[in-house]
Amino acid sequence: MTLVEVQPRRNIRGEEYVSKFPLSQGKIPGLQGPKIGLTETIAISLYLARLSNTACLLGDGSLEQEAQVISYVSWANEELLNTLAKWYLPLIPGFTHPPPYNQETVESGKKQSLALLNKLEEQIGSKAYLVGDSLTLADIFLAIFISRGLEWVLDAEWRETHPNIMRHFLRFADIAEVKEVVPHFILIDKETANVDPYVNN
Structure with a gap:
């Protein structure tokens, strides 16, 4: 399996990805296998879990x-x-x-x-x-x-x-x-303030 690192909502909806998964509207994740192309997190997770259910x-x-x-x-x-x-x-x-x-x-x-x-x-x-x-x-x-x-x-x-x-x-x-x-999960000390992050940016 080849993993491609992506950042959600950042630089997505590329033409190549959308051509493989036209119903995805560019949203991740997507899985392309020899006999199957899948989008939607739950479908992909169930497919991978059943491929080898040793876990x-x-x-x-x-x-x-x-x-x-x-x-x-x-x-x-x-x-x-x-x-x-x-x-x-x-x-x-x-x-x-x-x-x-x-x-x-x-x-x-x-x-x-x-x-x-x-x-x-x-x-x-x-x-x-x-x-x-x-x-x-x-x-x-x-x-x-x-x-x-x-x-x-x-x-x-x-x-x-x-x-x-x-x-x-x-x-x-x-x-x-x-x-x-994920070697280290980020735990915020104080919740992010309810202000528009794009104002004055």
């Missing part, structure tokens, strides 16, 4: 656990990430195609995010893993999307009041294979 990333092999894993993955991708993005995404500078900034919309995204994360804190409880007794795609999706919030808005004060989420995240971040890809 049991879809659970213990039962239909029930696989369904639970996919449920968490879908929730994290559709609900958690989209809700968090309403808060942090308009605050990030340097995008090729920046999202629109509106102070009230960002504040609403923050309120929705905090409420959703409080529910997640209760849901995780004392569990080491979201499904079963080992790491699955559910844990990977959750931790990666939480990391985006931790980088921009989920600051030290928030982390102190959400020990279950942080325990789950830090367990993931400490996995050797994860460290090979």
Whole structure:
């Protein structure tokens, strides 16, 4: 497998990429194999997990656990990430195609995010893993999307009041294979202020 490093929302939508994946509108990720071309994060993740299921990333092999894993993955991708993005995404500078900034919309995204994360804190409880007794795609999706919030808005004060989420995240971040890809996750000390990052830039 050949990996191509990209930065989301920066210098995307190249002609070559769009020609391979016309429905993608230039959005990443994309996977081109000998017999398949795929876009969409969940589809690619499920395909790769099933290519070699030695890591049991879809659970213990039962239909029930696989369904639970996919449920968490879908929730994290559709609900958690989209809700968090309403808060942090308009605050990030340097995008090729920046999202629109509106102070009230960002504040609403923050309120929705905090409420959703409080529910997640209760849901995780004392569990080491979201499904079963080992790491699955559910844990990977959750931790990666939480990391985006931790980088921009989920600051030290928030982390102190959400020990279950942080325990789950830090367990993931400490996995050797994860460290090979992301040696160090950024944890912001103070949340990014709700101001337009493109004003006077």
